[in-house]
Amino acid sequence: MNIHDPAAELKANVAVPFEAARAMPVSVYTSEDFLALEQEHVFAKSWLCAGRADALKEPGDYLTMEIAGEPVIVLRDRDGGLRAMSNVCRHRMSILLEGRGHVRAITCPYHAWTYNLDGSLRGAPAMDMNQSFCKEAMGLPQIRCADWKGWIMVTLDPDLPEPGEGLAEVDDLVGYLRMEDYVETFREEHHWNTNWKILAENFMESYHLPMCHGGTIGGAVDLRQMTCPEGFAGFNFHHIQKDDSIALSIAHKDNTELQGDERNRTWLLAIYPSLLITLTPGYFWYLCLTPDGPGHVKILYGGGLHPDFARDAEAPQHFETLKGLLDAVNDEDRGCTERVWKGMQARNAVPGALSHLERPNYEFARWIAARMPTE
Template identity: 55%
Template sequence: MSPDQPVAELLAAAARPLEDARAMPPSVYTSPGFLQREIETIFSREWLCVGRSSGLANPGDYVTCDLAGQPVVVLRDREGQIRAFSNVCLHRMSTLLEGSGNARVIVCPYHAWTYGLDGKLRGAPFMAQTTGFCKHDYALPEIRCEEWLGWIYITLDRDRPAVASELGALERMIAPYRMENYVECFRETHVWDTNWKVLAENFMESYHLPVCHADTVGGHSKLEEMECPPGLRAFNYHWITKEASLAIGNAHPSNTRLEGHWRKTTALLTLYPSHLITLTPGYFWYLSLHPKGTGQVAITFGGGLSPEFMEDPKAQNYVASLKALLDEVNLEDRGCTEKVFRGLSAGSARPGHLSYLERPIYDFMQYIAERTAGFDRSFALAAE
């Protein structure tokens, strides 16, 4: 395959009008060269979500991740601030922390060089005879880190506009939920055998719910009432009315913030490139995606409750029910998205027309084309 083939095919697909739109061509999912272009133009430059700030409640709480080849640790320091640092020791360049947890200091597992929660080197054994060494010259490089409505984002781009400036329109749209007060109750990491865009697209359309999720949430979603407005610069979204499969899917009786249809309306949000949120009146869940090759995706998965349900005496039961449901939903989605990747990898695979219920996929395709190939989607920004 020519390295230019995925770009040419994507630009042709993105230029089609919505009424005649087709899915993205297989080459943009399977080409290693195109994935490298995505790393350089998207994941090295955009804001990526690592979870909720409520998940790092105490000084020393941390999570780790890889962002475009850079190991990163995100933590709450002793002053209560959320900060992000390179997760690579400044001595022999071992990675430092793994997974998530709580640490009073950061200790390198190779030679025990020790850093404070401010990233500064605190101790380095057996370095006294190295005359050129001064521990005050060493501090872990800081990674840009911001909070928005309770979410933590990081970026490698020092010139990227602030998160809030890019998501102001979305903040106004979802203001009635007061998402900033929702509390994360669980967070996990997974790796699935599919392309990151396949999973992102699966999340951002509800067309598949009655089929893929027939045994869980499919029967509770009214596709005929679903609204799929045009996406904006940094995100797309759609609304769906649900008769809740869980009590927490609708507003808690003590919730006086939400009125009328808002009390049973779910927002499905795709914050580009790969932060995916289902926001209901009573709970939320999310995925944050990062590619691990063309055929694997690293997933941060989490969820939790609105403040009214967190204050309910049955809060832990609600959390357990939510987690059990989402584990089933994820199992169903994994099966569907891994089948899609196997199918689109076949030589005979051809993209078909999109349903009007898949409008967010059309907007996502144009976003990918803009970032990777210079596609002009300015016509789509009039509503912003």
């Protein structure tokens, strides 16, 4: 094995059974070369989440994202369907739209070439004077987009199976909650000084809860009472039974469909590679991760309510309290994950043995390793 080859180091790292597993090698977090492999073989070949479908309510509502360096527009077209397309003008290659908003048409800020909401070119000033110009050939390239259980999923891979095929087991676990019906109430963008995988792994395991979240939720955690089941090919998960100390953590009092433990079970789903969902009978929150170099990650952070609570006049006050707690937990996670990134720069940084509560991290490492090219 070439010790300067992070992909080879990772493959060797996950070639042992879970009982003997260690954390991923430092090089897979810090190496620019390994990030380039991730962009090509993980992000460019996976379904990635752009947020919730109800963030785009009306025709012309749009948001932008980036997949492996490729700028993408996602919008509601005139027929009300979700559509994704290149965010690069077909003229001199300017970026067309930024952030999110509403447009009647997509107009390039450089030379005013204008595109319809289906990506076809509507107009190009004075280009009729160029005899070789063909407007019909200048539409924006289309990119695959799907609504999977209320999540906007986008991929650059034309051959990837639909999200529902690769994530069929999600229905077996949480289908009874009808995730697609939840209503988003906030959506924010953050930027942290850590590697994207450090944050993903942090979400996947609850071993860190007592210490990292000692100021918020950690005091209620008993590590010896927790388990982490085996995950599936496309995601890992674990769940927690909660009491009514948070008003929205359990099913609404008027809900008669959910019975027994279903009424207070919280699910944590890590959809590979970078969609992290916490789902309860009352609310949900999520993170979508995009690497920005080895030591930075762009985070889409959002959440909202089960429809029962979305209709409840008292729910906004409850959610305001909950959002304060979520923000505080997020701040604690930021501190912990940024310290891990800083520690990885040390010459004495060596990965240690995994806890039994870190099985999801091992499975995540194996999933990434399986996507790395072989020599």
